[in-house]
Every structure is written in C-alpha cells, then in structure tokens.
Amino acid sequence: MDTLIVGAGFAGATTARLLAEAGERVLVIDKRPHIAGNAHDRRDAAGLLVHSYGPHIFHTNSEKVFAFLSRFTAWRPYEHRVLAVPDARTGRAYPMPINRTTINRLYGLNLDAAGTADFLERVREPRSTIRTSEDVVLNSVGRDLCEKFFRGYTRKQWGLDLSELAGGVAARIPTRTNDDDRYFTDRFQAMPAEGYTRLFERLLDHPGITVQTATAYEEVGTQIDRRRTVFSGPIDAYYGHRYGRLPYRSLRFEHEHLARCEQYQPVGTVNYPNDHAYTRITEFKHLTGESHHGTSIVREYPTTEGEPYYPIPNSANEALFKRYQALADVETEVFFIGRLAQYRYYNMDQVVAAAMALAERLSPNHCPRSQD
Numbered sequence: 001m002d003t004l005i006v007g008a009g010f011a012g013a014t015t016a017r018l019l020a021e022a023g024e025r026v027l028v029i030d031k032r033p034h035i036a037g038n039a040h041d042r043r044d045a046a047g048l049l050v051h052s053y054g055p056h057i058f059h060t061n062s063e064k065v066f067a068f069l070s071r072f073t074a075w076r077p078y079e080h081r082v083l084a085v086p087d088a089r090t091g092r093a094y095p096m097p098i099n100r101t102t103i104n105r106l107y108g109l110n111l112d113a114a115g116t117a118d119f120l121e122r123v124r125e126p127r128s129t130i131r132t133s134e135d136v137v138l139n140s141v142g143r144d145l146c147e148k149f150f151r152g153y154t155r156k157q158w159g160l161d162l163s164e165l166a167g168g169v170a171a172r173i174p175t176r177t178n179d180d181d182r183y184f185t186d187r188f189q190a191m192p193a194e195g196y197t198r199l200f201e202r203l204l205d206h207p208g209i210t211v212q213t214a215t216a217y218e219e220v221g222t223q224i225d226r227r228r229t230v231f232s233g234p235i236d237a238y239y240g241h242r243y244g245r246l247p248y249r250s251l252r253f254e255h256e257h258l259a260r261c262e263q264y265q266p267v268g269t270v271n272y273p274n275d276h277a278y279t280r281i282t283e284f285k286h287l288t289g290e291s292h293h294g295t296s297i298v299r300e301y302p303t304t305e306g307e308p309y310y311p312i313p314n315s316a317n318e319a320l321f322k323r324y325q326a327l328a329d330v331e332t333e334v335f336f337i338g339r340l341a342q343y344r345y346y347n348m349d350q351v352v353a354a355a356m357a358l359a360e361r362l363s364p365n366h367c368p369r370s371q372d
C-alpha cells in the first residue's frame, strides 16, 4: 500500500480517489459497517431514501468541487427551505433564516424591504466587537428575535449559551430584508440523484482503491505496511487523548415512517427552538423528490455522549485543538483531513475542497511551491 486512509466519508473517499488516479495503491478503512461517513443514506423499511445521520443538503459556490463530484453522480436540483416554530402551543411557523415574511407575520406588520431594514436597524443591539454567537445575533436582529429563534435552539443543540460559542456558529444563518426563504443561497444547490451512498460507491470504484468497512484504525493500524496515513477521524483520538478530550457534540436520530401520511410538513425541515427535546424534524421526500403514499421523517436529539458529529467552536476548544495540531504539524507521513480531524465546522463541500487540496499536495506529480 502507498497510503492508508482512515475514514470513508467525504474527506477520506475524495483523497483516496485522487491519489488512486495519480497512480497510488490506497486502502480505505472505516470502523462503521458502511461507506459515506455521516453522509450515508439508505432505503428504510418502507422503501424511501433516508439519511442515516440527519439531513444532508448539498450546496456550494465552488465550481471545482461541484465539477469533481459531478463525475460520480447526476443531480436533482433542490433548494432547501426551513420553517421555525418558536411556540409549539400555537404551532405558528415562520421562515428561517429570518426574512421580511418572518417579521411581518410575527409582529402583524406589512413592511416592504426598506421598512424591514429600518425595523431591524431599530431593534438590533449594535456591538463594536463581534466575538461570540450572541454578539452576532444581537447585533443583527436584537433581543426579541434572538430569544424566540436562537437562544433556545442553541442551548439545545450545543448544551451551551450563545455567548459561549464562537461567532461563526450563528453567523451560518443570515438575516434578510427580502422574501427569499431559501436556507442557502449558494450557486450550486442539488441532491445526488441516486443518493449519497451511490455517489460514494462510484467515487471509491477504482482499481487502485481497496475498501474495508467495519475496520477500526486501532485494530489494524500497526499491521498495515504503507508509506503514509491520511486520518479523518477525531484528531484527539489519534493521539490517545493525551492532552484531554476535544469536545464534540453528538446527536441521537429518531427515524419514523408515517404510513398513512403523504406529507407531514410543508417544507424539508421544521425547527423547534423552544419546545421538545429535539431541535428539528426533517421530512425526506422534500429532499429526494420521491413519491410514496407514506412519508419518512427524522427527529434530531442533541447529546453529549455518542458518535462525534460536530466540533464545538469556542476559544477554549480551539486552544486545545491547537495543541493537537502542533503534534500533527511535525508528522511527516501522517495527514489529518476533514471535520473531525481538523476540528472545523465544515460543510460537505468544504471537506471535499480540503481533501482535493491535500491530494494535490501528496500527489507524485505535485510541484512544491514555497508556500506549501
């Protein structure tokens, strides 16, 4: 083997493909019994395509990433829409991200875009320095909208207050003065036509690639003869947690098929910021476009224990990560890539872009420049 790749998610599979195309022999292992990492999807008992680890909507502004993945899948155009229900007793739902409709419906107003901008200017609490997610939200929409839509959701999702999280977390959600109710505004927004797992099957289908699932690095790492390792699991686990555990947030997914319900909710995802133990419900038919007399949904329950899904961005965790990164920086034959290994709140396209850059750097045809 030239390269052992730990993890068959977007980070590992993209790196594997590109190294194999550059002429290497690559072994990809994953401790789970399947490929595709957290993007894994499957057919449930009713035959509907569902995402095993919560809703995954593909969106990117990178033509390069989109072109690369398009080699392995056709696409179904899809623009995700989300509603938020701040009070489950009334059940009234509002567009999320907050836009003109959200404000008019919530406060019984009839503002145009300029009026919405004036409204937000009046209610926002300007901050001279934006450090935390609380700063981000108060600075853009003020206290009432923060309490109704952000504080409770964030507390549930992360087990932390908005003020304990880096600004980048809440900054993922824009504020709009127009009626655009799409969750994302990226240039490319689409779902793999036959699902993510099928995309990964094609991505990993190369004579230079061998895949072994249900295989943990801890079990086989020392037995595999290779020149180098690409690791996409949690970086602190690789180093035996020697500086302590990096916090990751986990989720429990409750999948349900509703046999007598053709449509459960009007949009792909409904968020429940202030009620219930779950944060949101996603109905997969919106994402996949499938027809069926029943429908399949998933509820997400955030937890501390369990599989690591999210790095938790704040300054204390970043400082601990930096200590692990210093160990990684002096490695010459081990490379860390992906959401868990780089401890970055990456979307799928960002992971693919990072893996493409790594594969290019490792490729035998690469011309090293001084900044590499």
Ligand code: FAD
Pocket: 006, 007, 008, 009, 010, 011, 012, 029, 030, 031, 032, 036, 037, 038, 039, 053, 054, 055, 056, 057, 058, 059, 215, 216, 217, 218, 232, 233, 234, 251, 309, 310, 337, 338, 339, 340, 346, 347, 348, 349, 351
């Ligand atoms: P992963 O997919 O986690 O892959 C890492 C793999 O390494 C795993 O399969 C794991 O089993 C394996 N592994 C770890 N340790 C070991 C070991 N010791 N030995 C062997 N194998 C090991 N992104 C979007 O762009 N759009 C979305 O809508 C979106 N929604 C999301 C919703 C949820 C609930 C979650 C959790 C994430 C979402 N993401 C979304 C982010 C997306 O899942 C990630 O960006 C992407 O899947 C990360 O790819 P990765 O390869 O870095 O990590």
Ligand code: UDP
Pocket: 084, 096, 149, 150, 151, 153, 154, 157, 169, 170, 172, 173, 271, 273
């Ligand atoms: N968020 C919120 N209310 C919402 C949606 C998002 O407070 O209705 C905050 C929350 O802290 C969340 C973060 O914004 O974790 C990022 O949301 P996103 O939908 O991007 O999360 P993901 O899909 O990655 O779980």
